[in-house]
Amino acid sequence: MRNTTLIYIQKNDNYLMLHRTKKKNDQSHDKWLGIGGKFEDKESPEDCVVRETKEETGLTLTHYKYRGIVTFVSDIWETEYMHLFTADGFTGNLIECDEGDLEWIPREQLLSLPAWEGDKIFLNLLFDETQPFFSLKFIYEGDTLTFASKDGVPLPLASSH
Template sequence: MRKIKLCTLCYIERDDKYLMLHRVSKKNDINKDKWIGVGGHFEEMESPEDCLIREVREETGYELCDFDFRGIVTFVYGKRGEEVVEYMHLFVGRNVVGEPIECNEGILKWVDKKEVLNLNLWEGDKIFLKLLEEREEFFSLKLVYTEDEKLSEVFLDGKLQNVKNG
């Protein structure tokens, strides 16, 4: 049986850097040792924006004052026949206020945008991070991963793309 999940992810910008979260703290974390933006799963009755603002506050201590909804990323992953389909609402944020807090999911660090792609990222994350930099218009990206976490298919705005792993 397939499982459906809804989440947000935000790359907060400041001084040509992104606030990145190195996921090293949680056990059984699908993102263990990966670098990602901040965000999380929807709670009952939340809009994407409600979830975004709450998750940024909970994970960073910052209040997010300005953001853009940049895309929908559909992840398909897991064991064949038991796949998870996760719809991630992708945002870019700016103008955070407040004092940073320690995150219980990992280590927060401001990383120069030019260095982000050198971090330990999911292959699909590299694709949408490039899209955030190269495209201004809203996009839809579908990323299909095999059971062994390799990116097998990529669809951008409904069109199949060539996949290059590594």
């Protein structure tokens, strides 16, 4: 199992997104994601998200919130626990990212970008500031989301493509 973080950094009504184009053997190649990465030894979720944000973007987080956890189960990849955050406070300037291209994307365009199907589920939850901390579980077969639940309750899936 691996622990990771993912953060959606907001500036006005735009979100900083990473178009994953540069890493070899990237399970998220050509998808758009928030910023994040794997925990290092002895890190808390907060330690990891602050470090990963600085490494990938050059930005230093000044105001962020732990919003939820997502359990990913896959027939290909190891099980992953992803700790989700949002942020609306930071300092610094963007740097070149070695994993892909960073871009500020208007909120209304986020759900139309190429992304994992489950990402669209948690993005809608993250957009709702009144949404309490949540736990999601996604089961994938290859790139196909076959099961989703929120706080232990199954969710309906979008119809097959």
